[in-house]
Amino acid sequence: MEQRISFASDNISGVHPAVMAAIAQANAGTAPSYAEDAYSKKAAGLVAKLFGDKAIPFFVLTGTGANVLALKAMVSSYHAIVHSHIAHIHADETGAPEVFLGCKLRPVVTGENGKVTPELVKPLLKEKGNPHHNQPKVISIAQTTEWGTVYTPDEVRALAAFAHENDMYLHMDGARLANAAAGLGTPVKAFTTDAGVDVVSLGGTKNGIMIGEAVVFLNPVLAEHFPYIRKQGMQLYSKMRFVAAQFIAYLTNDVWLENARHANAMAKRLSEGIRNLPHLTVIRPTEANGVFVRLSPQHSHALQKEFDFHVIDETEAHHDVRLMLAFNTPAEHVDAFIAAASKLK
Numbered sequence: 001m002e003q004r005i006s007f008a009s010d011n012i013s014g015v016h017p018a019v020m021a022a023i024a025q026a027n028a029g030t031a032p033s034y035a036e037d038a039y040s041k042k043a044a045g046l047v048a049k050l051f052g053d054k055a056i057p058f059f060v061l062t063g064t065g066a067n068v069l070a071l072k073a074m075v076s077s078y079h080a081i082v083h084s085h086i087a088h089i090h091a092d093e094t095g096a097p098e099v100f101l102g103c104k105l106r107p108v109v110t111g112e113n114g115k116v117t118p119e120l121v122k123p124l125l126k127e128k129g130n131p132h133h134n135q136p137k138v139i140s141i142a143q144t145t146e147w148g149t150v151y152t153p154d155e156v157r158a159l160a161a162f163a164h165e166n167d168m169y170l171h172m173d174g175a176r177l178a179n180a181a182a183g184l185g186t187p188v189k190a191f192t193t194d195a196g197v198d199v200v201s202l203g204g205t206k207n208g209i210m211i212g213e214a215v216v217f218l219n220p221v222l223a224e225h226f227p228y229i230r231k232q233g234m235q236l237y238s239k240m241r242f243v244a245a246q247f248i249a250y251l252t253n254d255v256w257l258e259n260a261r262h263a264n265a266m267a268k269r270l271s272e273g274i275r276n277l278p279h280l281t282v283i284r285p286t287e288a289n290g291v292f293v294r295l296s297p298q299h300s301h302a303l304q305k306e307f308d309f310h311v312i313d314e315t316e317a318h319h320d321v322r323l324m325l326a327f328n329t330p331a332e333h334v335d336a337f338i339a340a341a342s343k344l345k
């Protein structure tokens with residue numbers, strides 16, 4: 001089948017060969033169901049190793065499920081979750097958090113870097129203790145952010161300290177946690193457990209896994225009811241060994257990190273290749289595997305004839321487009337885009 005070059009997302013790519021082989025290997029014989037099998041126990045141990053002794057991981061199927069169920073462990077219906085106006089939980093989950101949590105989502109308008117800060121959350125705290133308002137209970141951030149930027153360990157630490165001082169929790173949507181670790185060049189523990197995050201997800205699907213994410217409790221008290229939350233939330237997959245086997249392959253020999261390093265390197269290559277071209281402006285720092293570009297609608301349409309990518313904001317004057325790089329994006333695809341962009345008139 002003829003394939004167009006696509007930068008539409010990092011989940012348009014396939015499955016890493018080691019992960020695919022692990023699925024086939026797990027297909028031999030039988031195994032206990034519902035995450036009671038040896039694969040699930042081993043994979044949970046490997047995930048926990050990344051985050052430290054107290055981490056309690058649970059596997060789920062989708063990133064939306066990971067977010068909604070993690071948040072379910074932290075809130076009641078009279079609570080509010082504070083997050084960026086570009087947050088996936090707010091903009092791209094079709095109201096799943098509102099339906100399953102029954103509480104309020106409170107977006108704060110983040111600046112150019114897409115990051116939530118204590119200063120942005122502070123004004124909402126005046127609602128604390130007032131029975132007429134949902135009570136702010138969780139700050140939810142995405143690492144990397146939806147604009148491809150990465151919170152530093154200090155930025156996360158400041159948010160966690162602020163949350164805890166105000167009887168709140170810090171949730172981290174880690175659909176692209178591997179890309180953040182690769183971008184920062186630090187172990188994930190440094191910007192999660194050690195920085196005070198309460199619950200984080202470790203994404204797999206966007207970085208070489210076929211199906212699977214992990215919800216990781218770093219605050220063990222919050223994990224208490226999660227077995228029931230996961231089942232009620234329809235994410236306790238009966239043949240969980242196939243999810244777990246993927247994570248074992250993913251976390252062995254640093255496959256997860258190498259995948260993310262490649263995607264990030266391709267993003268740098270693209271960003272640097274188009275940075276000095278006359279008709280394109282890179283509008284966000286390229287800190288992980290996303291490149292965000294402003295160009296005219298005409299130029300955007302011309303490039304769309306050859307390449308797939310999402311226009312995330314448009315006016316009559318410009319298109320802001322998102323180019324995502326994946327664990328297996330070939331350098332030739334990046335170079336083809338740079339060449340096409342440099343021919344724009």
Ligand SMILES: Cc1ncc(COP(=O)(O)O)c(C=O)c1O
Nearest residue numbers: 062063064065088142173175205
């Ligand atoms: C930041 C972020 N979080 C969560 C998700 C959800 O993943 P899924 O599509 O598996 O539900 C995505 C997917 O695009 C995402 O970009």
